[in-house]
Amino acid sequence: MDHSPTAHTESFDTDSLNAKPHTKAYLVGGGIASMAAAAFLIRDGDVRGCDITILEETDRLGGSLDGAGSAEEGFVLRGGRMLESKYLCTFELFTSIPTLDGKTTVTQEILNWNKTMQTSSKSRLFRDGERQVDPKFGLTERHIITIERLALEPEAMLGKATIAEQFDPSFFQTSFWEMWCTTFAFQPWHSAVEFKRYLVRFVHLISGFGRPEGIMRTVYNQYDSMVRPLQKWLEERGVIFGFDTRVTDLGMTQRVGKDVVERIFYERAGESSGIAINPDDLVLVTLGSMTEGSRLGTMDAAPELASKADGGAWTLWETIAEGRPAFGRPQTFDGHIDQSKWTSFTITMRDPTFLRLVRDFTGNVPGEGGLITFPHSNWLASIVIPAPAPFH
Numbered sequence: 001m002d003h004s005p006t007a008h009t010e011s012f013d014t015d016s017l018n019a020k021p022h023t024k025a026y027l028v029g030g031g032i033a034s035m036a037a038a039a040f041l042i043r044d045g046d047v048r049g050c051d052i053t054i055l056e057e058t059d060r061l062g063g064s065l066d067g068a069g070s071a072e073e074g075f076v077l078r079g080g081r082m083l084e085s086k087y088l089c090t091f092e093l094f095t096s097i098p099t100l101d102g103k104t105t106v107t108q109e110i111l112n113w114n115k116t117m118q119t120s121s122k123s124r125l126f127r128d129g130e131r132q133v134d135p136k137f138g139l140t141e142r143h144i145i146t147i148e149r150l151a152l153e154p155e156a157m158l159g160k161a162t163i164a165e166q167f168d169p170s171f172f173q174t175s176f177w178e179m180w181c182t183t184f185a186f187q188p189w190h191s192a193v194e195f196k197r198y199l200v201r202f203v204h205l206i207s208g209f210g211r212p213e214g215i216m217r218t219v220y221n222q223y224d225s226m227v228r229p230l231q232k233w234l235e236e237r238g239v240i241f242g243f244d245t246r247v248t249d250l251g252m253t254q255r256v257g258k259d260v261v262e263r264i265f266y267e268r269a270g271e272s273s274g275i276a277i278n279p280d281d282l283v284l285v286t287l288g289s290m291t292e293g294s295r296l297g298t299m300d301a302a303p304e305l306a307s308k309a310d311g312g313a314w315t316l317w318e319t320i321a322e323g324r325p326a327f328g329r330p331q332t333f334d335g336h337i338d339q340s341k342w343t344s345f346t347i348t349m350r351d352p353t354f355l356r357l358v359r360d361f362t363g364n365v366p367g368e369g370g371l372i373t374f375p376h377s378n379w380l381a382s383i384v385i386p387a388p389a390p391f392h
Contacts, residue, residue: 022051026264026275028247029286029313030056031063035230036093037284042237043096049237053275055266057246057312061231064291067223074348077223078291080384082183083110083216084205094226097233106229110218117387119215121369123362124179127376131362134210137176143167150196151203163195164188175375179209182373182382189339212370220389244268246312250283250320259324287317288333305341308334343379358385 025041027034034054041047054061069075083090094106104112123131139147146167150158163186164172171177172188180186184198205214218225235241251263251274261283264275277283293311297303308314314334321327333340349355355366362369367387374381 022048023280023282024051024053024278025282025284026277027052027054027284027286028264028316029063029289030054030058030061030241030243031286031289032065032227032230033063033286034284035061035227035234036089038234038239039093039096039230041282042234042239049234049239052234053240053242054234055242055245055247055264057244059243061241062223062227063286063289065222065227066291067221069346069348071348075221075346076296077221077344077346078294079344081222083218084202084214085216086204094230097229100224100229100232106226109225110216113219114216117217117367118213119211119217119368119370120213120364121211121362121372122364123369123372124210124212125175126362126372126374132175133363135175135179137210138174139176140170143171143174143176146171147199150192151199153196155193155196158192158196161192162189163192166192166195176209178373178375178380179212182380183209183212183371185342187339215370217367217386221386242266242268247285247316248272248312248319249316250285252320252324255279259326285316285320287313287328288330289313303343305337308337355385358383 025038025047027037034056038049038052038054041052042049060066064079065081067075067077091107091110094110095108097106098104099106099109122133125132125135150166184202186195186198205212208214245266245268247264247266249265250261251265252259253262254260260279261277263277264283266273266275289311292313293306293308295303295306308318314330317327317330318334321330358372359365362372365387366385369385371382371384
């Protein structure tokens with residue numbers, strides 16, 4: 001995979017940008033949110049690509065939708081993002097984005113692939129050396145009533161309550177919780193409000209939760225299948241990318257009773273600078289990140305635990321929120337690293353023996369089974385084995 005930037009990556013002239021009479025858009029963070037926003041601005045907002053600048057602190061776009069490495073040195077994917085048919089905004093956007101080979105759209109490629117490779121797990125849980133086919137939820141009437149209450153109760157009433165404060169301890173021994181927490185990365189001490197939001201958002205998948213049916217995949221990893229085609233589309237329209245550029249602060253002032261951005265401060269190649277923002281310009285900022293400050297381990301050592309200061313996203317949010325309650329409370333999200341950390345691993349295999357064993361004990365070929373969880377493992381470990389990507 002070629003991850004090297006191909007256009008507008010070496011420098012950007014902020015003075016010439018600000019001299020143009022057109023409305024300009026500055027997007028802080030190069031994840032899928034900013035990339036999608038840039039595409040919608042061009043496609044639906046009639047903003048010229050050359051008037052859009054994406055500022056990204058790393059050397060590539062995509063954020064958490066990453067994929068890197070080689071067959072020789074090993075691959076790295078920090079996490080998989082679950083797609084399903086109700087991702088309407090995602091699929092609507094990618095109906096406009098051609099695949100890298102130009103043969104179809106990204107959306108159509110995904111739909112075609114999932115007609116061929118349909119998820120239907122025969123081993124969602126693997127316990128005591130035996131696979132469990134469509135395991136029963138194991139919920140009591142009291143558990144079900146609590147779940148129904150959470151779905152209906154206003155978030156304001158839940159406040160700062162945790163999931164553990166809503167359920168009795170037996171709930172966390174059920175197969176439902178084992179499947180739920182490993183699918184969505186929940187812990188008992190996490191927010192009850194967040195539990196509620198996921199419950200309402202994915203209620204349509206509950207009936208097939210034990211399989212899990214309805215989960216969709218891209219042909220390749222999501223970086224190659226989604227990020228690279230979108231980046232190419234944006235490049236072709238002249239979008240400017242400022243890589244290796246860490247935004248450190250936003251200079252703001254009050255205008256008509258609202259906070260507005262007058263300047264973007266950033267660091268690049270060890271130097272500090274800024275971009276002047278005109279009154280009609282747009283500034284869109286991605287605050288926080290699920291993979292910000294992540295670290296890679298090796299075959300010999302675990303990854304070190306970084307702090308929220310080891311990256312720009314959380315620091316920026318804390319900086320602009322200081323003294324401005326309207327910008328939220330970032331400490332709610334970044335102030336509990338030990339309770340929100342997570343570890344993923346990517347294994348590159350050259351011998352098919354393990355894949356054959358998994359096929360035999362799960363009843364699914366690679367790519368068909370989805371998430372496989374081992375509830376009795378010390379880490380509550382889960383694995384996903386993707387389908388082999390087709391070669392062109």
